Amino acid sequence: MTEFTSTSRAPLPEIPDDLSIPQFMLDYKHPCMPCRENVTWLTEDHSGRSIGFQEIKSRTHGLANAMSIKWNIRENDVVCIFSPNHTDYPICVWATHTLGAIITPANPGYTADELVHQLRTTKAALIFVHSDALGTVLTAAKRARVPEDRIVLLHNPQKPIVPHGVENVRDLVTFGLDRDTKYMEKRFKKGESKRHLAFLSFSSGTTGKPKAVSIPHHSVIANIIQIAAHYNVASKTSGPCPFSPGDVATAVLPFFHIYGLVVNMHFMLFAGLNLVVVPKFSFTDFLGSIVRHRITHLLLVPPQIVLMCKHPAMKGVDLSHIKWTVCGAAPLSGELVKQVIKVLPNASIGQGYGLTETCTSIAMYPPEQRIGTIGSAGTLIPGVRARVVKADGSLGKAGEVGELVVTGPSMSLGYPDNAQATKETFIDGWVRTGDEVMINENSEVFVLDRVKEIFKVRGYQVAPAELEGHLLMHPYVADACVVSILDEYSGELPLAYVVLDKSVEEHAKDHKSAARLRNEIAKHVSDTKVQYKWLAGGVEFIDAIPKNPSGKILRRVLRDKARAARGNVHAPLQAKL
Structure with a gap:
């Protein structure tokens, strides 16, 4: 069948x-x-x-x-x-x-x-x-x-x-x-x-x-x-x-x-x-x-x-x-x-x-x-x-x-x-x-993962590309990738991996300055986006966003990295409406 x-x-x-x-x-x-x-x-x-x-x-x-x-x-x-x-x-x-x-x-x-x-x-x-x-x-x-x-x-x-x-x-x-x-x-x-x-x-x-x-x-x-x-x-x-x-x-x-x-x-x-x-x-x-x-x-x-x-x-x-x-x-x-x-x-x-x-x-x-x-x-x-x-x-x-x-x-x-x-x-x-x-044979549907890039926060769709495009408008952001981490209450939360512009790279080496940079980048999103799109999963700095030879972001690599770091590697089976 x-x-x-x-x-x-x-x-x-x-x-x-x-x-x-x-x-x-x-x-x-x-x-x-x-x-x-x-x-x-x-x-x-x-x-x-x-x-x-x-x-x-x-x-x-x-x-x-x-x-x-x-x-x-x-x-x-x-x-x-x-x-x-x-x-x-x-x-x-x-x-x-x-x-x-x-x-x-x-x-x-x-x-x-x-x-x-x-x-x-x-x-x-x-x-x-x-x-x-x-x-x-x-x-x-x-x-x-x-x-x-x-x-x-x-x-x-x-x-x-x-x-x-x-x-x-x-x-x-x-x-x-x-x-x-x-x-x-x-x-x-x-x-x-x-x-x-x-x-x-x-x-x-x-x-x-x-x-x-x-x-x-x-x-x-x-x-x-x-x-x-x-x-x-x-x-x-x-x-x-x-x-x-x-x-x-x-x-x-x-x-x-x-x-x-x-x-x-x-x-x-x-x-x-x-x-x-x-x-x-x-x-x-x-x-x-x-x-x-x-x-x-x-x-x-x-x-x-x-x-x-x-x-x-x-x-x-x-x-x-x-x-x-x-x-x-x-x-x-x-x-x-x-x-x-x-x-x-x-x-x-x-x-x-x-x-x-x-x-x-x-x-x-x-x-x-x-x-x-x-x-x-x-x-x-x-x-x-x-x-x-x-x-x-x-x-x-x-x-x-x-x-x-x-x-x-x-x-x-x-x-x-x-x-x-x-x-x-x-x-x-x-x-x-x-x-x-x-x-299965009884026509029961088991949703295992997403082929598309969107994820859901409290049931609302979030497109990573929308947030990435917005992040790239910030002068401190040279490149960005948004992934989801798992959360018991919200299901998933957005987390941004950010490559900093060279003008602020040195600031990221200081703990307090790095925290201020993260807060400012997160605020750049929260000031203009509906609340479920805020970077509640955090902002992480990274040297480079992994991409394939054609330039497509290898999103799953960073998603798995983020979830492993938080101990939520395995996503639950999903059902959505």
Whole structure:
């Protein structure tokens, strides 16, 4: 067997190709969608305010109407959301999609420089921003030439005063509902949703600055249905299902990240769960939310699992009401799995795997497993076809190692305006994941290493080339190589090997001067990059960066050197979403 598919007993249901995402979520009754009458859709964490289906429908229409009237937002315009999780986040997404426009979700931790790159790349016409990030947006918008009157605040109930002259979503919804409908809802012809973009989500790919990934409506809808089929959602006969309407899930994973956007937000709502929307992760507050809202379903990343296993606030806390947990975005070691089983005694626990380029899930642990296979990223979900390409280009059989290449109905369309990167990753409908894997006879995926150069810090992608290019702009740096070291909490951390410019070589021989140089070089990164890209692994001076005859950095040589020096030579098996 050289091509692997899902071993699920249930066939992949029909995937409509003429619906937008809000039509699929709010207007269409798919056979996989459970009945959820009188079930809360969203709950605001701090206040406990519940939001049901009719309010969501009304707010989506009101906001779409206001966006059309005030700014003539229409088909193929791009709208940026620069905000932590918020109960109006899905409203902003679905109102934009209703008009045929495109959402580009941005990391609210970005610096102005990083946001400018995204705004310029996507040619954003409007920005939704949380009040806490307004200063960054005002700076970035000016440089990206987005007018200030096209900046809209997401209402912050803890800071209810809106700056003078700044529009806000709450008032726009009221404005739109008070006026006649001025927009024509975007409706697709047969097959059109496979081409019409819903999201421009950003991924680091293999190198350089983050790249926009073109994700059509059909890809998101397909992945929702694939996961629903995998977990027997709404099925009465095909096997166990861990989801029931009225169950309560956390929405602490950031919605700007593909894992939070598709699996946490869209799939969980589709499956009938009430999402408790948590704007910002603080472990003790989060723990209080789990208990207060009687959370039944947790979607987490490894740093949160580490805290659940080791934080002193866990002492005496009863989490027996939790019945399902999935971990993605970064590695989860077997040792952590064993520890979290004790913390969550009644929960099924396992991992998932996916990428922005595949519009999320490729594999997830199956419903019949109480505890997912240790080290496994789960089994292939229905509709996914996978190949293992060995170093010599041949296809690997079960148990053999090579790069994972996948296809299926949820694949993204490529990197817009970047033909070379698209050609390298997207090949005739197949996506090169850049991950070295082994797949067994049961279609379980074991991720062993990365073929591509990116690594992940707390689940966020870091491209070494981006940091190296930035380091080379510092006058003291003659050459640089960034690698990752392993960390129990963050998974991986960036460490920079630096060849110093000859003008400061002598200073490095003095201990205090060398420390000042390291601090200054690290600050050069922290001043302009989002926090997870900071050089938390340190700065090491080196005489020369090892390279092959063609000049390519021998990154693995320095990575192995760094990990050996810290006693973490062997990377844990990895699973990511």
